[in-house]
Amino acid sequence: MSAASEELDRKQALLAAFPSLSAVDDPVWAGIVEEAGIVEAPQGMVMMCKGDPCNNLMLISDGCLRVHEVSEGGREIVLYRVNPGDLCVLSLTSLVDDVPYGAEAVNETPVTGLVISQSQFQTALAGSAGFRNFVLSTLARRLCDVMSLVEEIAFRRLDNRLACTLYQLFDKSDADTLKITHQDLAKELGTSREVMSRLLKEFEQSRGCIRLRRGAIELVSKDGLADYAKRDFC
Template identity: 50%
Template structure:
């Protein structure tokens, strides 16, 4: 099964259906902010955020995926996380709350649709809308928990296990048996090299977990991949 059912559903829904928690906020200040919403569509590989630029909008993703990453002077990238349809852009949230420029960069991985609320309306909603403020704090709490799990994963798990976990997440997020991704993209996401990732993927293929093709990976056995993510094979 190909494609992303979440994104397909997003194309048929308004942003209010995709973010029901925001839609249901009744505070007048938030209702006023909703009137200022701007909708934008960006093609794949569009730079959404540049490091050190000022943060002017609170962004919500209604379709597609945005990859947030850091890069060093040598041009090597390390993926921090991805924001998918139905999620708040944590990078913009962080910098709006801190009043600081962007601390990382972000690029679209496919066609992305977002809605934006200007920083001024966001600040007013945070100050005067208790419902909006509680939702934002809940989102931050969940992301903090996710970050702690990521730190634990990086600290205690081997690269093979991390790769298996990432593949499992990608297949699940896209609700598909085939994903379009290169060995280099996986290497960047995991802070490794293409050669090492290619060797591990070949091992997974020999185990009957996946089938490798140019630019894509097909899931052959969820059960076998699941055993890898549980650390039963390394």
């Protein structure tokens, strides 16, 4: 097998994280995949800064990219994460409208994936119905996510949001200990570390849901977290 064939096979394997795109069967998209690059980036690497021009679209096959916004006062809030099979909606809007990137994107883990250039993106958008449908579907889904985030920030109490976030994190990790700092949670929920520390102490002392450790949080009562978070909203 030639080196070119091996590289194409690897690209197809990476594309498997995107079932909808793997199923696209047209010559335009096939040509884009053949020309796509492969990127491997380490944990903690800043992939995009606010105001940067967006020159390509990354299709993440492994790892997680965190997209967050930082206020003038230094407060940070996580807007969303890009996991395998997802597209970064800010990259899409930048590529479609040729506008600067609107936030900061950082690798939470090592990331591997395919990357297509702006010109390749425009070619695929114009000539591949399957790719175009996937982009539109992603935009619609992310719009719903943003509306949910706005609703949470505007109408839900911070302590309820924290309880819901902790419940989801424990549920996802399937463990009784989370290695996470107060600052990490503050960024996740768009508040200060001081406010987060006060709320966590309340959860520990008054509600008995968790136990605080240095750089970690232990689960004491998952049912207690669920009840306080009003689980139907999680």
